[in-house]
Amino acid sequence: MSAFTYLVTKQWRNSLREKIRHPQFWIGVLIVLAYFTLYIYQEVSHTGATGVLDNAIPTFKGGVTIAFLIIAFAALCVGLNHGSSFFKASDINYLFVSPLSPYKILLYGLLRKFLLSVVATLILLMQLTNLRFYFGLGIRELLILMASWILLSMSLSAITLSVYSITSVSKVMRRIILIALYLTSATVLLGVVFALWQSGTPFSDTITFFNEPHLHYIPLGGWASGFMAAGMDGNWDRALIFAGLLVLLPMIGLFFAFRNRSAYYEDVLTSIGHGYGNSLYHNTSEMMMKDQGKKRKSHLLGKKRGEVVLFQRQMTEQRRSLTILFDRGTLGMMALAVLLGAFLQSLQRKGMYPFIMEILSVAILCYAMIFTIPMGKFVDELNKPFIYLIPGSSLRKLYYASTAPVIKAFVEGILCFVIVSLFARLHPAFVLCGAFFYASAALLFYASYLASLKTMGLRNSRGAHMTLAFAILSAIFLFELSFGANIGRKLYDISPNMFLLDFVILAAFNVVVSVAFFYSSKGILDYRA
Amino acid sequence: MLRVKGLTKKFGKKVANENVNLSLEAGEIGVLLGPNGAGKSTAIKCILGLLRFDGTVKIGGFPANSSKAKQILGYVPEFPCLYDMLTVREQFEFVVRAYKLDREKSRRYAAELVDRLRLTEVVDTLCKDLSKGMQQKVSIICALLPRPKLLLLDEPMLGLDPHAIKELRIIVQDLAEEGVAVLISTHMIATVEGIWGKAYIMNKGKVVSCHRKEEMVGMWSESLERIFFAETESYDSQWRYDEEIRPSTAKAPATHPASNPARKQAQAVSRPKTTKKKKGNKKKKS
Numbered sequence: 001m002s003a004f005t006y007l008v009t010k011q012w013r014n015s016l017r018e019k020i021r022h023p024q025f026w027i028g029v030l031i032v033l034a035y036f037t038l039y040i041y042q043e044v045s046h047t048g049a050t051g052v053l054d055n056a057i058p059t060f061k062g063g064v065t066i067a068f069l070i071i072a073f074a075a076l077c078v079g080l081n082h083g084s085s086f087f088k089a090s091d092i093n094y095l096f097v098s099p100l101s102p103y104k105i106l107l108y109g110l111l112r113k114f115l116l117s118v119v120a121t122l123i124l125l126m127q128l129t130n131l132r133f134y135f136g137l138g139i140r141e142l143l144i145l146m147a148s149w150i151l152l153s154m155s156l157s158a159i160t161l162s163v164y165s166i167t168s169v170s171k172v173m174r175r176i177i178l179i180a181l182y183l184t185s186a187t188v189l190l191g192v193v194f195a196l197w198q199s200g201t202p203f204s205d206t207i208t209f210f211n212e213p214h215l216h217y218i219p220l221g222g223w224a225s226g227f228m229a230a231g232m233d234g235n236w237d238r239a240l241i242f243a244g245l246l247v248l249l250p251m252i253g254l255f256f257a258f259r260n261r262s263a264y265y266e267d268v269l270t271s272i273g274h275g276y277g278n279s280l281y282h283n284t285s286e287m288m289m290k291d292q293g294k295k296r297k298s299h300l301l302g303k304k305r306g307e308v309v310l311f312q313r314q315m316t317e318q319r320r321s322l323t324i325l326f327d328r329g330t331l332g333m334m335a336l337a338v339l340l341g342a343f344l345q346s347l348q349r350k351g352m353y354p355f356i357m358e359i360l361s362v363a364i365l366c367y368a369m370i371f372t373i374p375m376g377k378f379v380d381e382l383n384k385p386f387i388y389l390i391p392g393s394s395l396r397k398l399y400y401a402s403t404a405p406v407i408k409a410f411v412e413g414i415l416c417f418v419i420v421s422l423f424a425r426l427h428p429a430f431v432l433c434g435a436f437f438y439a440s441a442a443l444l445f446y447a448s449y450l451a452s453l454k455t456m457g458l459r460n461s462r463g464a465h466m467t468l469a470f471a472i473l474s475a476i477f478l479f480e481l482s483f484g485a486n487i488g489r490k491l492y493d494i495s496p497n498m499f500l501l502d503f504v505i506l507a508a509f510n511v512v513v514s515v516a517f518f519y520s521s522k523g524i525l526d527y528r529a
Numbered sequence: 530m531l532r533v534k535g536l537t538k539k540f541g542k543k544v545a546n547e548n549v550n551l552s553l554e555a556g557e558i559g560v561l562l563g564p565n566g567a568g569k570s571t572a573i574k575c576i577l578g579l580l581r582f583d584g585t586v587k588i589g590g591f592p593a594n595s596s597k598a599k600q601i602l603g604y605v606p607e608f609p610c611l612y613d614m615l616t617v618r619e620q621f622e623f624v625v626r627a628y629k630l631d632r633e634k635s636r637r638y639a640a641e642l643v644d645r646l647r648l649t650e651v652v653d654t655l656c657k658d659l660s661k662g663m664q665q666k667v668s669i670i671c672a673l674l675p676r677p678k679l680l681l682l683d684e685p686m687l688g689l690d691p692h693a694i695k696e697l698r699i700i701v702q703d704l705a706e707e708g709v710a711v712l713i714s715t716h717m718i719a720t721v722e723g724i725w726g727k728a729y730i731m732n733k734g735k736v737v738s739c740h741r742k743e744e745m746v747g748m749w750s751e752s753l754e755r756i757f758f759a760e761t762e763s764y765d766s767q768w769r770y771d772e773e774i775r776p777s778t779a780k781a782p783a784t785h786p787a788s789n790p791a792r793k794q795a796q797a798v799s800r801p802k803t804t805k806k807k808k809g810n811k812k813k814k815s
Contacts, residue, residue, distance in 0.1 A: 003623055003626035003627040004621055006610065006619075006622065006626050007615075007623055009625075010614075010615055011612060011614040011615060013613065013620075014614040014616070015614050016656060018614070062548065088610070088613055089608070089610035090610045090613070091611045092579065092606075092610075092669070093604070093606045093609075093610050093611075094580075094611075094623070094624065094627070094671065095627070096577075096579060097577050097579070097599060097602065097604045098599060098624075098627040098628060099596040099597075099599040099600040099627075099628060099629075100596075100627055101596070170588050179635075410534070416549070460781075
């Protein structure tokens with residue numbers, strides 16, 4: 001048995017042994033088994049009973065093309081900015097310094113990533129029933145979809161690794177490639193919009209428009225989509241050409257990347273970061289160079305003392321990382337607000353009631369905010385020792401630890417609701433009322449997360465905590481839906497504009513619930529796991 | 530065994546190592562000393578071929594990064610990142626397979642090292658469940674298993690208990706007697722005090738001076754700690770002296786290390802080139 005095989009098999013065997021000891025593993029296995037049992041039962045007892053959509057296959061293919069293009073763009077951007085994720089620190093210590101062939105080491109990294117992709121792709125099996133019910137897809141189509149996804153993810157990983165390594169000698173080159181990527185993506189997007197407009201396709205048929213064969217010539221995302229479309233149509237020659245392209249291009253990239261092995265190793269070291277001085281050194285030196293000549297304030301924002309320093313520190317960090325209250329999440333939310341506004345405008349033209357549009361915009365933006373909210377900063381705060389060590393009230397410490405993102409959410413809410421209101425011609429007061437609710441929802445999410453930490457303990461994974469927090473939040477939102485509907489109806493009867501007060505009342509309710517959660521979870525600061 | 534010539538490493542415009550020259554013969558124990566950020570770990574990573582650099586590095590006559598060089602190289606990293614999901618025994622087995630070693634001999638050698646570093650009770654424990662000190666010990670054994678001809682130790686004593694430090698010192702001395710060249714980068718000067726043969730003092734990315742133990746016998750600076758403080762402090766104060774004090778005052782202050790007669794004596798033995806260069810610079814400025 002070679003060293004690589006030994007490493008993989010032993011690690012997997014030990015991981016499995018570890019997992020078997022934990023009840024969560026068995027609960028997961030039981031859920032999956034129950035799901036498949038249910039699926040087989042449904043297949044046997046309800047044959048032929050499907051609700052296949054009109055134009056199902058083109059819609060499905062178009063949707064997959066959109067998803068693949070977005071994933072390819074996002075993966076390339078992340079990969080080019082952050083480098084390889086193939087290896088761990090232990091690989092550097094024991095593989096890179098060993099006499100094993102560097103090509104074999106890379107192959108090991110690729111195969112490991114490949115196996116992880118395959119395991120992750122198995123999640124698609126959970127959607128088997130839906131895909132069959134709504135799109136009429138069979139096992140063959142599903143296998144082709146999985147194969148195209150695996151090919152795409154592997155190809156993206158290898159390409160980003162290659163480009164990152166090849167350009168590591170010149171940072172300017174990397175920047176140029178990134179700019180070229182942005183420009184190409186913008187050109188493709190504009191081209192699609194223009195073609196859509198030229199073809200006179202109605203808005204509702206946009207997704208099926210992405211089934212156009214021309215889009216399959218877009219590198220990576222388009223090729224994967226082309227492979228899937230051709231495979232589903234049974235056109236295997238065409239499918240193999242796309243698969244070949246997806247394999248060949250990364251191979252060429254990897255060949256060039258490996259000609260300069262040290263550069264490649266250095267990139268891995270830099271991307272791994274933790275525990276490797278050179279990464280920190282690299283970042284620090286880059287930062288120092290960037291800030292040469294700048295006068296940097298060395299103190300925290302604000303002058304108050306006590307628990308408030310947690311808030312002041314977060315604001316100071318935020319100021320240094322970007323602007324004080326904005327980040328990429330804010331930009332994403334504003335982009336979503338523009339899309340939402342355009343959608344609401346079309347509803348408004350059809351004579352939709354403003355209060356329904358207000359509820360829709362608040363619900364959609366609050367839901368989306370959950371994915372852009374800087375939860376990591378709050379989690380980091382709990383991982384650092386300061387919040388446990390500084391003297392003061394636990395409740396106040398938790399409150400100040402979550403204040404900065406809540407203020408950010410409020411400003412973000414104002415901007416988003418201004419955009420939505422301008423498009424859909426909603427009442428100006430809605431901006432403020434909506435922003436209050438939006439900020440209170442952010443606070444509630446932090447409080448729910450804290451409650452989940454308190455319930456499950458700090459040792460569980462972040463994903464588990466987020467899932468429970470999400471469940472708590474969903475339950476509260478469901479309650480608010482009926483509670484708000486009752487109050488809103490009464491307020492609407494008084495005056496349509498009075499309905500806006502409903503958001504303020506619900507925001508106040510959110511704050512009360514959050515404080516209750518904070519209070520009940522404050523014991524978490526008594527110890528540090 | 531190790532030849533490093535003109536090693537220069539830059540991160541962007543920041544110079545981490547500048548024209549570093551090192552050499553170690555078989556059976557020699559070299560120590561790499563320097564304050565934080567002096568560039569010791571970066572130099573070691575360059576020697577290992579983990580970072581790209583300018584200059585040449587030869588290990589046993591083979592270029593660094595070649596598989597022949599790696600076959601005779603052992604490395605104890607600064608941070609003992611092991612494979613979490615392997616047991617200690619499996620970790621050793623992996624190294625045996627990676628270096629294609631004789632299994633029986635390696636197993637016996639591993640058992641001996643495990644016994645010497647007191648790891649017997651944890652050989653079947655997963656590496657993730659070990660304390661940092663234990664992980665460091667495992668890391669040391671992994672580096673020793675291939676019986677390297679050149680051993681690079683980056684802060685090897687960090688997290689080790691006094692017994693393990695003592696044992697590691699003995700192991701290093703034994704290896705040196707067997708003809709293994711050892712290069713230790715450390716801040717814990719006391720731990721290498723009795724075993725070093727050659728000391729390279731680094732500061733601000735450069736090798737400030739090189740001292741041989743046999744040349745220092747009987748001198749005030751025989752102690753590695755004294756050499757370290759004399760070299761690093763003098764380097765800084767010399768720089769400060771050149772940049773700030775010299776233009777405004779005619780004479781060097783009495784406290785300046787250069788005015789210390791013992792220091793002058795030490796410099797005459799250990800660092801004639803560097804001292805000349807500095808003097809030359811001063812003349813030019815004045």
